Each structure stands twice: as structure tokens, then as C-alpha cells.
Amino acid sequence: MPDDAVHKVLVTGATGFIGRALRPALLARGLEVRATTRHLGRAPRNGGAEWVEADLLRPETLGPALEGMDAAYYLVHSMGDRGEDYSEREHRSAEAFAHEAARAGLKRIVYLGGVAPRGTPSHHLASRLAVGEILRAGPVPTVELRASMIVGPGSISWRICRDLALRLPAMVLPSWMRSLTSPIALEDVVWALTDALEVPLEHGEWFDIPGPEPLSGKQILERIAALRGLRILMVQLPVLTPHLSSLWLRLVTSADYGVARELVAGMTQDLLPRDERYFELTHHPPRLPFDEAARRTLEAEEADAAHPRGFAAREEHWVERLGSHLNRSATR
Numbered sequence: 001m002p003d004d005a006v007h008k009v010l011v012t013g014a015t016g017f018i019g020r021a022l023r024p025a026l027l028a029r030g031l032e033v034r035a036t037t038r039h040l041g042r043a044p045r046n047g048g049a050e051w052v053e054a055d056l057l058r059p060e061t062l063g064p065a066l067e068g069m070d071a072a073y074y075l076v077h078s079m080g081d082r083g084e085d086y087s088e089r090e091h092r093s094a095e096a097f098a099h100e101a102a103r104a105g106l107k108r109i110v111y112l113g114g115v116a117p118r119g120t121p122s123h124h125l126a127s128r129l130a131v132g133e134i135l136r137a138g139p140v141p142t143v144e145l146r147a148s149m150i151v152g153p154g155s156i157s158w159r160i161c162r163d164l165a166l167r168l169p170a171m172v173l174p175s176w177m178r179s180l181t182s183p184i185a186l187e188d189v190v191w192a193l194t195d196a197l198e199v200p201l202e203h204g205e206w207f208d209i210p211g212p213e214p215l216s217g218k219q220i221l222e223r224i225a226a227l228r229g230l231r232i233l234m235v236q237l238p239v240l241t242p243h244l245s246s247l248w249l250r251l252v253t254s255a256d257y258g259v260a261r262e263l264v265a266g267m268t269q270d271l272l273p274r275d276e277r278y279f280e281l282t283h284h285p286p287r288l289p290f291d292e293a294a295r296r297t298l299e300a301e302e303a304d305a306a307h308p309r310g311f312a313a314r315e316e317h318w319v320e321r322l323g324s325h326l327n328r329s330a331t332r
């Protein structure tokens with residue numbers, strides 16, 4: 001009888017915001033984890049994962065990385081890369097990965113992508129959605145989870161909002177700040193990603209994974225400011241285009257400008273979920289409210305700033321944070 005259980009998991013994008021948080025959670029579930037990076041010298045030495053060098057744009061590096069694995073996480077994007085159009089790179093990466101994963105006999109791919117707007121998606125979102133389509137169309141059954149803003153230390157969309165909320169006493173509010181999105185806590189994303197290895201699946205399928213409440217950009221900034229006892233004066237200006245407003249982002253936020261500009265372009269429309277069936281299907285525990293997720297993130301960032309011991313120390317903090325979330329959930 002074939003063994004359908006997943007024991008060995010590859011995490012691509014393992015040095016990224018999501019990958020760093022996911023690795024310890026998979027290890028805590030008793031899985032064997034192989035992690036990829038394009039620069040082995042930057043891989044952390046602690047943590048219990050096996051590290052290998054792989055570049056999705058060099059398909060010859062994928063075979064050895066995927067060999068012997070049961071499932072793989074696809075947590076890679078090319079936004080911020082210089083040179084040719086990043087969507088073309090993302091397209092090539094997804095095709096190569098789908099092909100090599102099938103050759104290696106994988107049972108499942110899990111991809112974290114972005115939420116589809118009701119209207120025409122921005123360049124960045126269109127590319128994220130295209131990657132999901134390519135992976136789901138391949139021979140390996142693929143779960144695509146679609147999140148909008150993720151609230152956790154290191155998330156670029158969070159950093160943009162945090163910097164706007166805490167650095168500016170007053171701001172001109174661009175019209176796109178009225179768009180609605182459902183921010184989700186990093187803890188809940190990691191939980192959803194680990195469950196994706198087991199969710200019943202015939203072939204490729206996508207699910208939205210929203211946070212518990214839709215909020216406008218303006219509400220998000222007000223809530224973050226309130227957590228630090230601040231109030232921002234916001235003046236609405238309908239003529240401030242996403243392009244112009246992304247230019248002043250350069251002045252305010254520490255986030256990578258190229259990526260920030262792409263994310264802001266995606267925020268001009270509501271990014272709301274079609275449904276929440278994934279959470280019912282996986283018996284997901286109650287999700288963290290935005291205020292609690294933001295409070296924990298601010299606290300974690302302050303702890304990091306006070307003890308800048310680098311990558312390994314941040315991972316230790318995270319394991320503690322995730323552990324308390326998992327214990328909290330287990331007692332419900």
C-alpha cells in the first residue's frame with residue numbers, strides 16, 4: 001500500500017519572512033526539514049534543518065534539492081530583483097519547480113500567494129496568481145493559500161503601515177487607503193501552512209486565508225498608532241495617486257522601495273476573501289484579532305531592537321511566540 005503520509009519537507013524561500021517562521025513549526029510537528037537558499041553562507045547554523053543551495057531560476061539545482069522529499073513549500077518571489085521583468089522570472093521559476101517536483105515524485109506542493117481582487121489585479125498580484133495557476137496545473141497536487149497583509153515582524157506590508165502610523169503625526173491620506181483588506185497574524189499563516197500538508201485534496205485547489213476582520217488602510221494605521229498611544233491626523237485627498245503616494249513612501253518607510261511600490265499598487269482595490277472554508281476544513285483555532293497580532297509584533301520588534309543578536313536570536317523569540325500560540329489553541 002502506498003504511504004501517503006508526509007515525513008520529509010522541502011522549504012524554498014526558507015530565509016524569507018514566512019520561511020523563517022515556518023521552519024521551526026514544521027520541525028515541532030516532527031517533520032524532517034530541508035531548507036533552500038541561493039547563498040548557503042547566509043543560512044543559519046542552528047535550528048535542526050538541513051540546508052541546501054537551490055535557485056529556482058537554475059532548474060539544474062532543483063533535482064538534488066527535491067530528491068527524497070515528500071512535499072515542498074513554495075515561498076519564493078522575485079519582486080525587488082533588478083533587471084528583466086520579475087513576472088517573467090516568477091513564471092519561469094514556477095514552471096521549473098512544477099516540472100522538477102513531478103520528476104522527484106512529490107505528493108504535494110504548498111504555495112503561499114496573494115488574494116485576488118474583484119477587478120483587474122496589479123502587476124504584482126497578477127504574477128502571484130499566475131504562479132499559483134502554473135503550480136496547480138502541474139501533475140503534483142498543489143494547495144494555494146492566498147493571504148493579503150500578514151502581520152508579523154519582518155513583513156514588508158506590516159513595516160510600511162507601522163512606519164506610516166508611528167513616524168508621521170499627520171498625513172495626507174491617499175484614496176487607496178479606503179480599500180479594505182483582512183490582515184492575518186503570522187501565527188495563523190504558519191498554522192494554516194502546516195495544516196496544508198494534510199488537507200484533503202483531489203488535485204490543485206486554492207483557498208483564501210483572511211484574518212478575522214476586514215479593515216481599511218486608514219483603520220489599520222489608526223489601530224497601530226493607538227497601540228502606542230498616538231493619534232494621526234489624516235486628511236483625505238482624492239488626487240494623490242498610488243504612484244505619487246508610493247514616492248513619499250520612500251521617505252517614510254525602511255521597507256525596500258521597489259517592493260513597497262508594487263505592494264501599494266496592489267492595495268488600490270479591496271482584497272477581500274471569497275470565503276473562509278479553509279479554516280472550517282482544517283478546524284483552525286480562532287484567529288488572532290488584528291490588535292493582538294499588531295501588539296505582539298510591536299513587542300517582538302522592540303525586543304529585537306533591544307537585543308540585536310541577529311538571525312538566531314530572532315528565531316528563538318519566534319519559537320517561544322509560536323509555542324504559546326499553539327498551547328493557547330490546544331487548550332480551546
Ligand SMILES: NC(=O)c1ccc[n+]([C@@H]2O[C@H](COP(=O)([O-])OP(=O)(O)OC[C@H]3O[C@@H](n4cnc5c(N)ncnc54)[C@H](OP(=O)(O)O)[C@@H]3O)[C@@H](O)[C@H]2O)c1
Binds near residue numbers: 016019075149
Ligand atoms: N509577506 C507578506 O506579507 C505576504 C503576504 C501574502 C503572501 N505572501 C507570499 O509569501 C511568500 C513568501 O514571501 P516572504 O514575505 O517570505 O518573502 P521574502 O521575505 O522576500 O523572502 C523571499 C525568499 O525567496 C527566496 N528567493 C528569491 N528568489 C529566489 C530564487 N530565484 N530561487 C530560490 N529562492 C529564491 C529568497 O531566498 P534567498 O535569498 O536566501 O535565496 C527569500 O528567502 C511569497 O509567495 C509571497 O507572495 C507574503
